[in-house]
Amino acid sequence: MSSSIVRAVCPHDCPDTCALLVTVENGIATEVRGDPDHPTTAGVLCTKVARYTERTYHKDRLLHPLKRIGKKGEGKFIRISWDEALTTIAERLTAIAARDPQAILPYSYAGTMGLIQGESMSSRFFNKLGASLLDRTICASAGGVGYKYTIGARIGTDVEQFQDAKLILIWGGNPIASNLHFWMRAQEAKRRGAKLIAIDPYRSLTAEKCHQHIALLPGTDAALALGMMHVLIAEDLLDHDYIARHTLGFEQLRERAQEWPPERVAQVCGISAAEVVQLARDYGTTAQRSEPVAIRTNYGLQRVRGGGMAVRNVSCLPALVGAWRHAAGGIQLSASDGFPKNMRALQHPELSAPGKTPRTINMSTIGDDLLKASAPEFGPKIEAVIVYNSNPLAVAPESAKVAEGFAREDLFTVVLEHFQTDTADYADIVLPATTQLEHVDIHSTYGHLYMMANNAAIAPLGEATPNTEIFRLLAARMGYVEPCFSEDDDAIAATAFDKTHVHAVHFDWDALKQKGWQKLNMPDAPFADGGFATPSGKCEFYSASMLADGLDPLPTYIAPYESVRSNPVLAEKYPLAMISPPARNFLNSTFVNVQSLRSTEGEPHLDMHPLDAAARSIQDADRVRIYNDRGTFLAKARVTDKARPGLVVGLSIWWKKFAADGKNVNEVTSQQLTDMGRAPTFYDVLVQVEKYKG
Numbered sequence: 001m002s003s004s005i006v007r008a009v010c011p012h013d014c015p016d017t018c019a020l021l022v023t024v025e026n027g028i029a030t031e032v033r034g035d036p037d038h039p040t041t042a043g044v045l046c047t048k049v050a051r052y053t054e055r056t057y058h059k060d061r062l063l064h065p066l067k068r069i070g071k072k073g074e075g076k077f078i079r080i081s082w083d084e085a086l087t088t089i090a091e092r093l094t095a096i097a098a099r100d101p102q103a104i105l106p107y108s109y110a111g112t113m114g115l116i117q118g119e120s121m122s123s124r125f126f127n128k129l130g131a132s133l134l135d136r137t138i139c140a141s142a143g144g145v146g147y148k149y150t151i152g153a154r155i156g157t158d159v160e161q162f163q164d165a166k167l168i169l170i171w172g173g174n175p176i177a178s179n180l181h182f183w184m185r186a187q188e189a190k191r192r193g194a195k196l197i198a199i200d201p202y203r204s205l206t207a208e209k210c211h212q213h214i215a216l217l218p219g220t221d222a223a224l225a226l227g228m229m230h231v232l233i234a235e236d237l238l239d240h241d242y243i244a245r246h247t248l249g250f251e252q253l254r255e256r257a258q259e260w261p262p263e264r265v266a267q268v269c270g271i272s273a274a275e276v277v278q279l280a281r282d283y284g285t286t287a288q289r290s291e292p293v294a295i296r297t298n299y300g301l302q303r304v305r306g307g308g309m310a311v312r313n314v315s316c317l318p319a320l321v322g323a324w325r326h327a328a329g330g331i332q333l334s335a336s337d338g339f340p341k342n343m344r345a346l347q348h349p350e351l352s353a354p355g356k357t358p359r360t361i362n363m364s365t366i367g368d369d370l371l372k373a374s375a376p377e378f379g380p381k382i383e384a385v386i387v388y389n390s391n392p393l394a395v396a397p398e399s400a401k402v403a404e405g406f407a408r409e410d411l412f413t414v415v416l417e418h419f420q421t422d423t424a425d426y427a428d429i430v431l432p433a434t435t436q437l438e439h440v441d442i443h444s445t446y447g448h449l450y451m452m453a454n455n456a457a458i459a460p461l462g463e464a465t466p467n468t469e470i471f472r473l474l475a476a477r478m479g480y481v482e483p484c485f486s487e488d489d490d491a492i493a494a495t496a497f498d499k500t501h502v503h504a505v506h507f508d509w510d511a512l513k514q515k516g517w518q519k520l521n522m523p524d525a526p527f528a529d530g531g532f533a534t535p536s537g538k539c540e541f542y543s544a545s546m547l548a549d550g551l552d553p554l555p556t557y558i559a560p561y562e563s564v565r566s567n568p569v570l571a572e573k574y575p576l577a578m579i580s581p582p583a584r585n586f587l588n589s590t591f592v593n594v595q596s597l598r599s600t601e602g603e604p605h606l607d608m609h610p611l612d613a614a615a616r617s618i619q620d621a622d623r624v625r626i627y628n629d630r631g632t633f634l635a636k637a638r639v640t641d642k643a644r645p646g647l648v649v650g651l652s653i654w655w656k657k658f659a660a661d662g663k664n665v666n667e668v669t670s671q672q673l674t675d676m677g678r679a680p681t682f683y684d685v686l687v688q689v690e691k692y693k694g
């Protein structure tokens with residue numbers, strides 16, 4: 001019997017990007033553990049990935065190519081050979097490309113975060129083809145843009161420093177579910193005497209465990225940050241030296257903040273003025289004592305109309321109080337821009353036809369775009385979609401339109417997948433992809449500062465094939481002869497980071513494969529002495545770039561599209577705000593089909609406050625119908641004061657086919673976009689709820 005331990009990386013869309021140790025016995029992966037030596041993983045995995053072998057060896061794994069024989073969406077398929085699959089796809093794409101390759105759309109997101117399986121051979125293929133470009137906005141682009149206007153790049157406080165903070169604001173995140181290894185650091189800070197405050201409309205698992213929970217209305221964070229600025233300035237809880245040396249536009253900010261006294265903020269946010277004042281005082285006075293104050297801001301506050309501005313405003317706060325002076329102070333949104341990815345080497349943009357940039361389709365409006373005819377302002381009607389690393393039928397907003405689009409008889413759809421997802425049910429051809437245990441990859445992260453290597457632990461199951469190899473095979477069928485189409489995964493990985501960049505000077509793929517990880521070369525306190533990556537080199541309270549982009553150059557408040565206050569007419573019909581953050585045991589829509597995890601989540605639920613339930617004669621465990629003008633879905637009511645009055649919460653993202661009505665929360669979400677970054681507004685939704693009488 002042979003047994004070995006293979007170093008791997010969790011591929012999922014999670015900031016923690018854990019280092020894994022995979023035990024392989026006689027060619028079978030028997031256990032996946034967190035690497036105890038990797039500093040942020042610290043030997044701990046979440047419940048989901050601790051079950052990775054259950055997912056990999058799941059009886060429903062797709063193990064050979066399939067061709068659809070039933071109606072689109074029905075899920076009836078038969079096995080075909082790779083040869084038939086590749087020939088069919090190459091013929092269809094060639095015919096469409098002869099008319100206009102922009103009628104072909106790649107649709108992908110972060111099923112794997114790997115740079116090789118996610119962003120290399122597939123991009124080369126679509127660059128050469130001249131396909132439409134995809135604006136990958138579905139998650140993080142609103143806050144990313146807002147943060148960059150202010151700080152210059154998505155660089156912030158290192159997660160490994162948070163344990164030394166004395167005050168931590170957890171702002172729009174639920175790290176116990178979605179950023180566990182940050183939560184471990186916050187717990188350590190708590191043991192060392194730090195105060196933790198959660199800012200979240202919902203009493204999440206995390207909010208429950210913080211010292212204080214500020215339950216503001218969804219989409220009002222920008223106003224709360226303005227209120228904090230008002231109090232910090234009025235009570236002079238400022239770091240004048242830091243402001244003078246490292247910020248731009250303080251005088252204009254002072255004037256703007258004057259417009260936001262705590263009473264006004266309290267009305268907008270649906271909280272008390274005392275909460276606003278106390279939050280600002282906690283933040284300002286802790287900083288005045290020269291103790292580190294840190295903010296972990298995540299995604300919850302971004303998924304509304306003013307999501308970009310909300311993150312911008314919050315990211316102004318550390319500079320006002322000089323929090324950046326400490327390694328454990330400042331703010332973390334994302335660590336992405338610390339990684340000098342070598343996109344040219346990965347994607348070979350020179351393969352595109354010179355001088356012709358294809359049109360861009362926003363993945364967040366795929367529902368509308370699949371239903372559009374050819375038009376001068378749109379370009380050609382979409383005739384083919386190649387989906388990989390994503391499940392748009394479950395995750396994209398306004399799902400009825402997404403389903404209508406994918407159901408078009410004249411649309412040719414290919415889905416590369418591990419499982420027969422809701423999206424795969426609409427495919428013409430389904431291709432079986434390998435999981436992280438079966439292929440090589442290299443990872444950057446968005447929650448810590450280590451470059452990570454994934455070795456293949458086992459041979460591919462059945463006829464499963466890595467994304468890269470699928471696109472290599474397709475490239476060959478299409479007659480693409482450039483040498484980059486025969487580069488293997490190992491060779492691509494070796495070029496993934498730019499070694500001439502100071503952050504990656506130690507990068508060496510062979511060494512990385514052996515060790516598993518390598519920390520970037522970055523200072524502990526990135527902005528202690530200024531050096532922001534903005535045009536002025538300062539933290540920009542006033543942003544000329546924002547003005548040039550048609551935005552208010554100063555922090556402001558942009559009300560939600562759909563809220564009782566901002567849209568009273570709509571609220572007469574649909575008075576409840578709905579949010580749908582991730583369920584702890586799912587990762588977006590991944591793992592929903594893993595029985596042990598689905599059993600823990602039970603069935604789709606809707607949390608609602610006892611007052612809202614009583615007003616509708618709804619009792620705990622009643623089946624309820626949630627609806628608005630866009631659609632309707634069913635869930636089981638959970639009557640609980642975890643949801644503040646006026647708010648309902650549907651933890652997500654369920655596969656539609658596992659719900660009694662074949663639907664999920666995205667039936668009611670909208671395709672309206674955020675103020676910045678063209679991102680979706682999943683948490684900017686009004687609904688009505690009634691007891692289901694079916």
Ligand SMILES: Nc1nc2c(c(=O)[nH]1)N[C@H]1C(S)=C(S)[C@@H](COP(=O)(O)OP(=O)(O)OC[C@H]3O[C@@H](n4cnc5c(=O)[nH]c(N)nc54)[C@H](O)[C@@H]3O)O[C@H]1N2
Nearest residue numbers: 172173174178202204218219298299300581582586587588
């Ligand atoms: N277990 C698990 N982990 C995950 C994921 C998963 O699906 N499951 N998904 C991964 C991905 S792709 C992402 S992007 C992240 C997302 O994870 P987070 O960054 O934690 O973001 P969300 O879960 O969207 O929301 C977090 C909290 O924000 C709250 N919230 C909602 N609206 C607002 C608002 O307007 N203001 C404020 N202040 N709070 C609000 C929600 O109630 C929720 O408790 O997690 C990643 N990790």
Ligand SMILES: Nc1nc2c(c(=O)[nH]1)N[C@H]1C(S)=C(S)[C@@H](COP(=O)(O)OP(=O)(O)OC[C@H]3O[C@@H](n4cnc5c(=O)[nH]c(N)nc54)[C@H](O)[C@@H]3O)O[C@H]1N2
Nearest residue numbers: 109110111112139389390391395416417433580588589590
């Ligand atoms: N209502 C609501 N909707 C949301 C959100 C929300 O909070 N509420 N969150 C949004 C956010 S933050 C995000 S990031 C998106 C997530 O949306 P997606 O990125 O689409 O995430 P998943 O639903 O996990 O789907 C990923 C798919 O990729 C597949 N996959 C994994 N690895 C591989 C591989 O190596 N090869 C291939 N071919 N396939 C692979 C998995 O099996 C899985 O089916 O959803 C968004 N939708």
Ligand code: SF4
Nearest residue numbers: 010014017018046049
């Ligand atoms: S999903 Fe996140 S916490 Fe879980 S193993 Fe992966 S990186 Fe770690």
Ligand SMILES: [Mo]
Nearest residue numbers: 013138139140
């Ligand atoms: Mo996300």
